[in-house]
Amino acid sequence: MNEQKSFIEEIKNKPELRGLDDQIVISSIEDYKKRHKIDLQSLSQKEKKLVLKEIRAELRKLTGQYQVSQKKRLEFLEQNKIRELLETHSSTAERINFYPKLKEILSSLNVNSILDLACGLNPIALSSKEFVYYAADIQKQELELINKFFEKNNILGKVFVYDLRKIDSSLPKADICLLFKVLDIIEKKGHKLATKIIALVPCEKILVSFPTMKLSGKPMSNKRRFWIERMLNASKYNFKVIESSNEIFYLINKTLAKE
């Protein structure tokens, strides 16, 4: 086995990272090597261990840590215990009482197709036979669950691995793009990437969300994200703010320019 391959396997040798697509691990290794100007072959065992630890920490921030095994999740799906399944992911669990309202919003917008980027388990809560559903994430195990759910419920669509940090023009067109709770995970400094993503997604409407609770469970004092409002105003995109008890949503319409 070559060195890069065994390093990838070593990094993924943790239950919470096992479901990651290899390509995501490779791009984190490459970014790390570039940032620190290092070559893996020239590192001592001790240095290599430190690099491994730091790359794992970065990947954990991207994926979040969920405590339930894939086997348990597949069982929930098999037994049609959808609420229990949704509760195995912190984002869908926190949103569980707001899904009826979200479904109402989608239906009032008359959308026929949805592109859900960094989807987590969200498609299991929102998809239906009314929509063609494109679901993408970097977590292969979650995509596997969604695929099985789509097959079981005859939902039309496609499930695929997609790294939002490398957004390009290959995404499928849809009536609305969902970007829930991801923009502040993939970009720690500045908003260049978020601006690029919003400009490039091939959808007229975009629904972006951000958490409004701190990790401690206390509400944030400032829930609005003024940077996105400034960016949307500068691009002359219309938007509307929708709030739930723990999340803020920006419903953007890229074709309705502001007067």
Ligand SMILES: C[S@@+](CC[C@H](N)C(=O)[O-])C[C@H]1O[C@@H](n2cnc3c(N)ncnc32)[C@H](O)[C@@H]1O
């Ligand atoms: C906080 S969760 C939100 C999941 C889902 N959007 C929701 O709100 O229910 C963040 C999601 O972003 C995904 N993610 C992290 N980095 C990503 C990247 N570079 N490209 C695509 N997805 C990514 C994670 O795997 C995880 O599913």
